[in-house]
Amino acid sequence: xxTPTPFTEIAALxxxxxxxxxxxxxxxxxxxxxxxxxxxxxxxPQTASTHLSRLVAGGLLAxxxxxxHRYYRLAGAHVAQAIEYLSAIAPLPxxxxxxxxxxxxxxxxxxxxxxxxxxxxxxxxxxxxxKNGYLRAVADKHYEVLPDGAVWFRSLGVDTAVLKPAxxxxxxxxRTHHLAGPLxxxxxxxxxxxxxxxxxxxxxxxxxxxxxxxxFKAQLDLAPRDLxxxxxxxxxxx
Numbered sequence: 001x002x003t004p005t006p007f008t009e010i011a012a013l014x015x016x017x018x019x020x021x022x023x024x025x026x027x028x029x030x031x032x033x034x035x036x037x038x039x040x041x042x043x044x045p046q047t048a049s050t051h052l053s054r055l056v057a058g059g060l061l062a063x064x065x066x067x068x069h070r071y072y073r074l075a076g077a078h079v080a081q082a083i084e085y086l087s088a089i090a091p092l093p094x095x096x097x098x099x100x101x102x103x104x105x106x107x108x109x110x111x112x113x114x115x116x117x118x119x120x121x122x123x124x125x126x127x128x129x130x131k132n133g134y135l136r137a138v139a140d141k142h143y144e145v146l147p148d149g150a151v152w153f154r155s156l157g158v159d160t161a162v163l164k165p166a167x168x169x170x171x172x173x174x175r176t177h178h179l180a181g182p183l184x185x186x187x188x189x190x191x192x193x194x195x196x197x198x199x200x201x202x203x204x205x206x207x208x209x210x211x212x213x214x215x216f217k218a219q220l221d222l223a224p225r226d227l228x229x230x231x232x233x234x235x236x237x238x
């Protein structure tokens with residue numbers, strides 16, 4: 001009889017349907033309370049608490065206490081990567097979703113995902129970089145920075161020669177890839193320093209400034225109308 005190994009134990013944790021649903025709900029890097037994760041998993045709060053304890057003990061989730069509430073998030077980018085790689089074998093299934101409130105809509109529009117730009121805007125910027133011949137998707141879920149792209153990134157103070165790899169990250173809300181890895185992190189930082197974007201002080205939301213929209217249009221031919229959910233975009237352009 002074979003003896004369980006840490007690898008098989010972790011695989012078993014991920015394989016259980018309710019726990020898998022919780023991990024998928026946290027895939028974009030946000031932190032959620034146990035009650036909301038119970039909703040996503042379709043289980044009772046008591047059952048969710050048991051599952052969450054096992055996921056924390058297994059090193060897949062981290063728990064943060066704030067007042068009387070506990071918030072759970074993936075233990076790190078390596079967990080998100082593992083889920084992403086598994087999704088290459090079988091597509092990620094849809095999960096139950098509550099109607100989005102204004103804050104959730106803001107996070108879907110543009111947010112930080114492990115310090116790179118995600119959401120509708122993150123996907124749109126990545127696609128614009130590809131369309132303009134600055135990036136090219138290559139094997140192993142990476143991007144190649146093309147010569148014109150190196151010039152464009154350099155104009156923002158980002159040296160692509162030392163920021164490798166340029167990685168693709170599967171955007172949980174948009175179901176397609178955005179730019180991640182060291183290059184993605186430095187790009188978000190550069191766009192904030194240049195005044196194109198403004199990070200929220202109390203959430204992972206990112207807002208586009210009027211200067212940002214002007215520059216996105218001038219440099220990447222990217223305008224608010226090119227993104228989904230147009231009535232929310234106007235609220236984000238402040």
